[in-house]
Amino acid sequence: MQSRPNTVLVVDDHDAFRLSVSRLLVAFGYDVIGEAADGSAAVAAFSELNPEIVLLDVQLPDFDGFEVAARIAALEGGTDAAIVLTSSRDRSDFGPLIERSPVRGFISKNELSEETLAELLG
Amino acid sequence: MKSLRNALLFIGFAGFAMGAFVGAMILTSSRDSTPELDAAVALLIGWAFIGTGLFAWWRRPLNRTGALMTAVGFTWFLGPVAMADVPGVAIVGVIFNNLAIAVLVQLLLSFPGGRLANRRSGWFVATGYAIAVVPQLFMVLVTPQFQDVFSCDNCPRNPLAIVDNHTISHAIILVQSTAALIYMTALIVMLVRRWQGLGKASRAAMTPVLVTGATALALLGLQLIVTNIWSDHGKAAHIVNLADTIAFASIPFGFLVGLLRSRFSNANAVAELVADLGEAATREVDIREALATALGDRTLVFAYWLPERGSYVNADGAPIALPNDGSGRSFSLVEYDGELIAAIIFDSALDEQQDLVRSAGAAAGLALRNQRLEAELRANVSELRASRARIVSASDTARRRIERDLHDGAQQHLVALALSLRVARSQIEKDPDAAIATIDQAAEELSTATSELRELARGIHPAVLTDHGLAAALNALAGRSPVPVDMTDVLDARLCAEVESAAYFVVSEALTNVARYANAELVKVAVQRRNGTAMVSVSDDGVGGAQISGGSGLRGIEDRVAALDGTLTIISKPGSGTTITAEMPCAS
Numbered sequence: 001m002q003s004r005p006n007t008v009l010v011v012d013d014h015d016a017f018r019l020s021v022s023r024l025l026v027a028f029g030y031d032v033i034g035e036a037a038d039g040s041a042a043v044a045a046f047s048e049l050n051p052e053i054v055l056l057d058v059q060l061p062d063f064d065g066f067e068v069a070a071r072i073a074a075l076e077g078g079t080d081a082a083i084v085l086t087s088s089r090d091r092s093d094f095g096p097l098i099e100r101s102p103v104r105g106f107i108s109k110n111e112l113s114e115e116t117l118a119e120l121l122g
Numbered sequence: 123m124k125s126l127r128n129a130l131l132f133i134g135f136a137g138f139a140m141g142a143f144v145g146a147m148i149l150t151s152s153r154d155s156t157p158e159l160d161a162a163v164a165l166l167i168g169w170a171f172i173g174t175g176l177f178a179w180w181r182r183p184l185n186r187t188g189a190l191m192t193a194v195g196f197t198w199f200l201g202p203v204a205m206a207d208v209p210g211v212a213i214v215g216v217i218f219n220n221l222a223i224a225v226l227v228q229l230l231l232s233f234p235g236g237r238l239a240n241r242r243s244g245w246f247v248a249t250g251y252a253i254a255v256v257p258q259l260f261m262v263l264v265t266p267q268f269q270d271v272f273s274c275d276n277c278p279r280n281p282l283a284i285v286d287n288h289t290i291s292h293a294i295i296l297v298q299s300t301a302a303l304i305y306m307t308a309l310i311v312m313l314v315r316r317w318q319g320l321g322k323a324s325r326a327a328m329t330p331v332l333v334t335g336a337t338a339l340a341l342l343g344l345q346l347i348v349t350n351i352w353s354d355h356g357k358a359a360h361i362v363n364l365a366d367t368i369a370f371a372s373i374p375f376g377f378l379v380g381l382l383r384s385r386f387s388n389a390n391a392v393a394e395l396v397a398d399l400g401e402a403a404t405r406e407v408d409i410r411e412a413l414a415t416a417l418g419d420r421t422l423v424f425a426y427w428l429p430e431r432g433s434y435v436n437a438d439g440a441p442i443a444l445p446n447d448g449s450g451r452s453f454s455l456v457e458y459d460g461e462l463i464a465a466i467i468f469d470s471a472l473d474e475q476q477d478l479v480r481s482a483g484a485a486a487g488l489a490l491r492n493q494r495l496e497a498e499l500r501a502n503v504s505e506l507r508a509s510r511a512r513i514v515s516a517s518d519t520a521r522r523r524i525e526r527d528l529h530d531g532a533q534q535h536l537v538a539l540a541l542s543l544r545v546a547r548s549q550i551e552k553d554p555d556a557a558i559a560t561i562d563q564a565a566e567e568l569s570t571a572t573s574e575l576r577e578l579a580r581g582i583h584p585a586v587l588t589d590h591g592l593a594a595a596l597n598a599l600a601g602r603s604p605v606p607v608d609m610t611d612v613l614d615a616r617l618c619a620e621v622e623s624a625a626y627f628v629v630s631e632a633l634t635n636v637a638r639y640a641n642a643e644l645v646k647v648a649v650q651r652r653n654g655t656a657m658v659s660v661s662d663d664g665v666g667g668a669q670i671s672g673g674s675g676l677r678g679i680e681d682r683v684a685a686l687d688g689t690l691t692i693i694s695k696p697g698s699g700t701t702i703t704a705e706m707p708c709a710s
Contacts, residue, residue, distance in 0.1 A: 014530070014538075016534060016570075017538050017541075020539075020541040020545070020563075021538075023541075023545050059529075088537050109537040109541075112541065114544075
């Protein structure tokens with residue numbers, strides 16, 4: 001259990017989703033240490049909090065999740081974190097963008113569960 | 123008219139008196155070897171300009187050509203005054219010796235209207251005056267005797283001279299002569315170009331003026347080269363001088379012929395135009411070309427009046443504005459059977475010939491009325507094209523908005539709901555109370571999602587409109603409006619589906635605008651059907667000042683109404699409320 005990454009930064013511009021997903025993560029035993037509602041706040045929160053996991057929505061008001069992932073990866077320790085992209089759209093809507101991005105993987109919001117997360121974070 | 127004649131008689135008398143004075147100065151000059159001949163030539167030229175000028179002035183009082191010709195005559199007399207033995211009088215002659223040539227330049231460039239075409243010509247003429255007078259002023263300061271100017275041995279003393287310096291005075295003459303040569307070359311090029319741009323009729327008037335004027339200027343240039351640059355004062359200089367004098371003397375008669383011709387040829391031009399247009403029934407005649415030729419203005423264009431739009435369009439149907447005063451363009455309105463058909467827009471140089479433009483316009487009235495139909499058709503086609511493009515783009519925008527609304531609204535709430543249910547499932551055994559709270563949260567998200575979907579569906583197409591008709595749908599709209607709505611004049615009958623739908627969105631958009639901007643106390647919605655036309659109006663008592671171009675909302679509504687062959691009008695004076703009215707054909 002101890003070896004599993006545990007601290008999470010939740011990035012999403014919808015308050016209702018952030019609230020629900022934080023509750024879900026806590027229920028699954030994760031530690032939600034921060035939340036951000038847009039891309040620049042996400043990058044700032046990452047350098048301050050150094051979370052082990054970033055649950056990152058693709059569509060954000062300032063710049064999108066792919067850009068956020070690239071900026072985080074460029075930060076010190078950025079490549080150690082597991083970035084999990086998420087969206088209410090399907091993986092196929094983004095074509096090859098997910099493969100090219102420095103992220104651990106993608107889980108659509110519909111499929112977000114204890115099992116899918118655990119599988120991805122291994 | 124009588125006062126004009128008296129004034130002209132007075133000017134004529136003054137011209138005669140000035141000529142007599144100048145003649146006396148020359149005849150009594152102790153320096154002139156041929157005083158009788160010189161006096162005769164000076165008087166012939168001066169009086170010829172004044173006489174023909176006054177005649178032209180009298181015949182065409184609004185045209186400034188006559189006044190300018192008279193001015194050339196008067197200024198011409200200033201030159202020979204330099205021959206006077208009295209130094210104070212002679213010096214006036216020296217300073218203004220070349221003034222008449224500068225006035226002549228102005229006359230040539232403003233013929234036949236008597237007014238310069240534009241600001242550039244104005245600057246060109248002003249430069250001419252400067253070259254003619256400024257160097258003379260400097261010269262009198264450095265020349266104690268007048269030898270440099272007249273090459274005489276017993277010249278009078280110059281009272282204004284401050285230095286005696288031959289090098290400077292020679293340099294001044296050289297600079298002035300060179301400047302004058304360049305200037306006159308430019309002038310001749312300008313005149314020839316103008317002549318080439320004129321129609322047949324105007325060319326006939328311009329030719330005698332151009333031939334005599336340009337010849338005199340060219341000979342004057344030659345004289346400058348021979349006398350001032352080559353410093354030849356022998357036989358060659360005399361021959362050139364004589365030729366130039368003869369050419370100069372013929373100028374006023376050239377102008378007179380030109381003016382008379384322009385009168386006659388104008389009448390011919392209209393007669394030819396009428397004949398041309400008469401043939402329009404059997405073959406296609408370019409009316410613009412015919413009028414441009416008749417009036418000698420290549421830049422002439424028509425602006426067709428479209429009464430339904432209350433605006434002018436050009437032949438391609440594009441909007442066109444009538445020229446303002448001082449823009450260098452003028453216009454004349456063309457009516458046919460008492461109905462405004464078009465405006466002819468032409469060069470302001472033709473202002474003096476407004477009568478001619480009007481009669482040409484009258485001759486072309488019928489043909490222009492037919493062409494207006496084509497222009498209107500083109501305007502409608504281009505308007506149609508624009509509105510079609512707007513409808514396509516509005517539909518794209520609407521789809522993008524629906525996608526965004528669904529994604530940001532209902533979908534997010536449903537996703538959150540699914541997550542909450544998963545949380546509840548994991549809580550249900552360990553912590554049933556927490557599970558209940560989470561399920562309550564989920565139920566709330568579900569109800570938010572359904573109400574957002576409902577709003578969205580209503581925006582796409584309200585079901586109550588399809589099922590229960592316009593009156594019911596408008597009542598529902600009124601019920602949601604924050605400003606009270608008076609619905610007493612809403613017709614309670616089914617109309618054709620497209621009209622009901624358009625009417626609904628007219629009212630919906632209007633009520634949204636009232637709530638957002640109007641600051642109104644009451645809105646009145648009316649729907650009526652009369653003679654196969656459905657009329658929908660929304661009036662408020664708010665601040666007014668609404669415009670179709672103000673926001674894309676009203677533009678989209680206008681396109682929707684126009685697509686049904688209807689019209690949308692907005693009356694919205696600032697401070698007195700807004701009334702939006704849509705009228706659409708609607709068979710019952």
